[in-house]
Amino acid sequence: MELVIRHCLVEGDARDIGIEEGRIAWVRSPGLEVPGDPTPDRVIDGRGLHAFPGLKNGHTHAAMTLFRGYGDDLPLMEWLQTRIWPAEALLTEEDVYHGTRLALVEMIRSGTTYFNDMYWHRPGVVRAVEELGLRAHVGSVFIDHGDPTGVAAGALREAVLRQVSERHTLNLRVQVALAPHAIYTVAPESLEWMADLASRNDLIVHIHLSETRSEVDACVATHGVRPAHFLESVGLLETSLVLAHGVYLDEEEMELLAAHGATVVTNPTANMKLATGGIFDYRAARAAGLRVVLGTDGAGSNNNLDMIEEMKILALVQKHRAGDPTVLTAREALALATTAPSEAFRLGSGDLEPGAPADIILVDLSRPSTQPVHDPVSALVYAANGDAVHTTICDGRVLMHDRRVEVADEDEVVATAIAAAEKLEGR
Amino acid sequence: MELVIRHCLVEGDARDIGIEEGRIAWVRSPGLEVPGDPTPDRVIDGRGLHAFPGLKNGHTHAAMTLFRGYGDDLPLMEWLQTRIWPAEALLTEEDVYHGTRLALVEMIRSGTTYFNDMYWHRPGVVRAVEELGLRAHVGSVFIDHGDPTGVAAGALREAVLRQVSERHTLNLRVQVALAPHAIYTVAPESLEWMADLASRNDLIVHIHLSETRSEVDACVATHGVRPAHFLESVGLLETSLVLAHGVYLDEEEMELLAAHGATVVTNPTANMKLATGGIFDYRAARAAGLRVVLGTDGAGSNNNLDMIEEMKILALVQKHRAGDPTVLTAREALALATTAPSEAFRLGSGDLEPGAPADIILVDLSRPSTQPVHDPVSALVYAANGDAVHTTICDGRVLMHDRRVEVADEDEVVATAIAAAEKLEGR
Numbered sequence: 001m002e003l004v005i006r007h008c009l010v011e012g013d014a015r016d017i018g019i020e021e022g023r024i025a026w027v028r029s030p031g032l033e034v035p036g037d038p039t040p041d042r043v044i045d046g047r048g049l050h051a052f053p054g055l056k057n058g059h060t061h062a063a064m065t066l067f068r069g070y071g072d073d074l075p076l077m078e079w080l081q082t083r084i085w086p087a088e089a090l091l092t093e094e095d096v097y098h099g100t101r102l103a104l105v106e107m108i109r110s111g112t113t114y115f116n117d118m119y120w121h122r123p124g125v126v127r128a129v130e131e132l133g134l135r136a137h138v139g140s141v142f143i144d145h146g147d148p149t150g151v152a153a154g155a156l157r158e159a160v161l162r163q164v165s166e167r168h169t170l171n172l173r174v175q176v177a178l179a180p181h182a183i184y185t186v187a188p189e190s191l192e193w194m195a196d197l198a199s200r201n202d203l204i205v206h207i208h209l210s211e212t213r214s215e216v217d218a219c220v221a222t223h224g225v226r227p228a229h230f231l232e233s234v235g236l237l238e239t240s241l242v243l244a245h246g247v248y249l250d251e252e253e254m255e256l257l258a259a260h261g262a263t264v265v266t267n268p269t270a271n272m273k274l275a276t277g278g279i280f281d282y283r284a285a286r287a288a289g290l291r292v293v294l295g296t297d298g299a300g301s302n303n304n305l306d307m308i309e310e311m312k313i314l315a316l317v318q319k320h321r322a323g324d325p326t327v328l329t330a331r332e333a334l335a336l337a338t339t340a341p342s343e344a345f346r347l348g349s350g351d352l353e354p355g356a357p358a359d360i361i362l363v364d365l366s367r368p369s370t371q372p373v374h375d376p377v378s379a380l381v382y383a384a385n386g387d388a389v390h391t392t393i394c395d396g397r398v399l400m401h402d403r404r405v406e407v408a409d410e411d412e413v414v415a416t417a418i419a420a421a422e423k424l425e426g427r
Numbered sequence: 428m429e430l431v432i433r434h435c436l437v438e439g440d441a442r443d444i445g446i447e448e449g450r451i452a453w454v455r456s457p458g459l460e461v462p463g464d465p466t467p468d469r470v471i472d473g474r475g476l477h478a479f480p481g482l483k484n485g486h487t488h489a490a491m492t493l494f495r496g497y498g499d500d501l502p503l504m505e506w507l508q509t510r511i512w513p514a515e516a517l518l519t520e521e522d523v524y525h526g527t528r529l530a531l532v533e534m535i536r537s538g539t540t541y542f543n544d545m546y547w548h549r550p551g552v553v554r555a556v557e558e559l560g561l562r563a564h565v566g567s568v569f570i571d572h573g574d575p576t577g578v579a580a581g582a583l584r585e586a587v588l589r590q591v592s593e594r595h596t597l598n599l600r601v602q603v604a605l606a607p608h609a610i611y612t613v614a615p616e617s618l619e620w621m622a623d624l625a626s627r628n629d630l631i632v633h634i635h636l637s638e639t640r641s642e643v644d645a646c647v648a649t650h651g652v653r654p655a656h657f658l659e660s661v662g663l664l665e666t667s668l669v670l671a672h673g674v675y676l677d678e679e680e681m682e683l684l685a686a687h688g689a690t691v692v693t694n695p696t697a698n699m700k701l702a703t704g705g706i707f708d709y710r711a712a713r714a715a716g717l718r719v720v721l722g723t724d725g726a727g728s729n730n731n732l733d734m735i736e737e738m739k740i741l742a743l744v745q746k747h748r749a750g751d752p753t754v755l756t757a758r759e760a761l762a763l764a765t766t767a768p769s770e771a772f773r774l775g776s777g778d779l780e781p782g783a784p785a786d787i788i789l790v791d792l793s794r795p796s797t798q799p800v801h802d803p804v805s806a807l808v809y810a811a812n813g814d815a816v817h818t819t820i821c822d823g824r825v826l827m828h829d830r831r832v833e834v835a836d837e838d839e840v841v842a843t844a845i846a847a848a849e850k851l852e853g854r
Binding site: 031065066068069070072073074075076079102105106109110145269271272273274275277279299301303304305306309313316317319320322323324325326327329330367368369370371372373374375378379382383384385386387410413414415418421422425 | 437492496497499500501502503506529532533536537684696698699700701702704706726729730731732733736738742743744746747749750751752753754756757779793794795796797798799800802805806809810811812813814837840841844845848849852
């Protein structure tokens with residue numbers, strides 16, 4: 001036995017959890033010893049702590065922690081053109097490594113054990129994930145600006161093919177995904193090429209879709225169909241498709257996507273902060289049987305990666321949108337950050353049960369801001385925040401215990417990320 | 428000198444802050460000693476910490492911490508009728524004291540130094556505030572159910588008159604406010620009586636207004652005018668009026684209220700959580716010159732009292748509502764929690780400047796989730812949460828330092844509040 005958590009609370013009941021080879025071996029009433037159980041390498045005292053599955057962040061640009069708070073409160077295009085794009089043009093793989101490490105330390109501290117990333121300089125992201133012990137899908141942004149045969153597109157295709165062919169050399173926690181940026185930045189021919197590659201290799205495809213109304217209008221004007229139908233026309237619905245945002249999907253598109261097993265990642269904070277004008281229609285998605293998961297987007301437009309805060313904002317915004325406080329409960333918000341992404345990203349069970357990956361967080365709900373606890377899920381979603389996370393375990397490894405990150409020197413991670421950010425912004 | 432904070436950051440610049448007799452005596456460059464300065468009783472090392480004015484919560488029912496998470500995700504009337512009202516019917520002054528203490532410990536831990544409260548069993552609230560050292564306006568809920576001459580109304584009037592006549596015996600940090608519940612629960616004659624009492628004694632009047640569309644429709648049907656005009660007809664616009672919610676105020680009402688110097692408290696989290704259907708129109712309020720401050724409402728409908736989280740949600744929701752990311756900046760969100768309420772509630776300057784009340788928080792923005800800091804106000808509003816507060820000072824007294832609450836035994840406060848909540852819910 002690698003690790004045993006003693007006497008934590010699972011759905012309000014005291015439980016011991018045994019972990020072996022990165023998986024939950026058993027969940028038992030406390031103190032129940034079974035003859036033949038090997039002595040655990042490590043025991044964590046879970047008394048008074050609530051165990052939940054590790055949180056899964058469905059859409060990130062992790063290294064954008066470097067641009068946290070860099071140009072808030074600006075119109076989207078001004079933000080991109082005057083702040084983000086000039087800084088991103090200077091990014092090196094080393095910068096991305098440092099920015100991603102900062103993101104991962106933040107994720108560990110707020111209970112996130114998995115993220116689905118799309119960014120530049122992928123090797124920097126992969127190195128950070130392998131070192132810090134989380135799980136991830138890591139995709140390289142693919143943008144050909146509508147020119148599928150140019151030099152840039154050719155180099156990007158080569159890089160993607162290399163990532164796909166080398167994917168089995170990665171640590172099992174780190175997986176490749178294809179990441180065409182969006183339908184307005186990638187030529188249809190390139191999307192078809194990626195759809196074929198993904199289908200043949202059973203890969204997840206991660207793309208921004210229907211984030212703004214103008215994107216939808218442009219799609220209809222150019223292709224004569226709405227975005228989901230356009231995805232169908234280039235073959236992407238035949239892949240394991242993950243769509244970031246989906247704010248302007250209509251009911252028919254939702255039904256089409258649901259029929260093909262696609263997943264939408266809703267990012268309520270980023271959508272509101274950038275004032276994209278809409279809110280994803282969760283009620284319609286549920287009616288259509290469309291899988292929905294939760295994401296923070298990058299720290300540049302959030303400005304943190306706290307999935308506990310994001311669950312609250314998700315529930316608030318959906319209740320407001322629907323004019324109905326029952327439309328998305330605390331329990332559903334938690335499912336969008338645990339069981340639903342486990343299914344979408346093929347991570348195994350997203351519940352705390354034998355056989356599930358040992359991706360577990362222990363949360364301290366004993367603090368004044370979360371007491372009294374009538375329902376641990378309500379306390380987690382509506383009253384707590386990421387700082388309530390006491391212990392974070394991924395793949396059976398303790399990444400943080402008693403709020404001390406064990407897999408990195410936090411001060412060094414923060415300092416090197418600050419230095420990288422200062423250089424990029426020419427300060 | 429009672430207290431000196433050495434080498435904290437004020438708007439990014441290193442400063443020493445001297446505090447005497449509950450007020451800021453001076454703000455100086457570090458190390459500058461002035462001959463004749465008395466030796467401070469206490470020195471706080473502010474190195475690496477950002478100083479901000481203490482946060483002010485414009486609308487609370489503090490003791491409702493007892494009902495935190497008690498019946499989430501229910502329709503409003505079902506929540507009130509099956510959960511809140513039955514439990515509130517059993518409340519004693521002692522319960523309110525314990526629930527308020529829990530709220531105050533939570534406020535201290537998240538940087539709030541003032542709150543404007545409306546609840547039952549006022550002496551229990553007053554006792555908690557006097558003991559724990561915050562500032563507050565404390566009002567007794569006044570509800571006569573439309574019967575201004577009944578026994579209940581008579582008793583309430585007597586209690587209010589007693590509160591007003593005895594107000595000078597209170598600690599100066601605790602002030603009385605009149606708190607008619609709402610225009611649909613209080614008879615016009617009682618509102619007129621309170622308007623007259625408030626005008627003669629220069630008191631703040633705190634009332635719920637325009638929280639739901641049905642409230643507005645009922646006002647128009649009953650009185651022939653919208654709510655702000657109805658307030659004018661009963662004389663309340665002649666008082667220092669504080670309106671909680673104001674979700675459905677139209678532009679003409681906003682101009683009328685602005686002309687009379689009224690204040691609206693916007694409570695975005697509670698409005699969304701209860702799905703009241705609307706969002707207060709901040710842009711219109713600003714155009715009308717109407718003063719707006721921020722509140723959390725009670726923990727029963729939030730479910731915490733974290734004003735840092737509330738500032739973020741405020742900014743997000745207003746950007747979304749306006750379809751414009753510039754409509755409410757991080758700096759404006761902070762103003763709605765500091766300078767605007769200081770003016771509305773007559774607390775003196777809400778800035779960190781000589782002569783201002785020594786209501787100061789020191790915030791640790793060095794953590795992974797708030798770094799890099801491009802702008803301390805952005806980091807506070809968009810990336811931090813209440814747990815980033817390191818030190819809370821009110822009236823020159825240190826209420827918390829290095830996250831240790833100095834004015835109460837936190838464990839005892841939490842335990843007694845839990846016991847009170849369990850009793851009320853018949854568990």
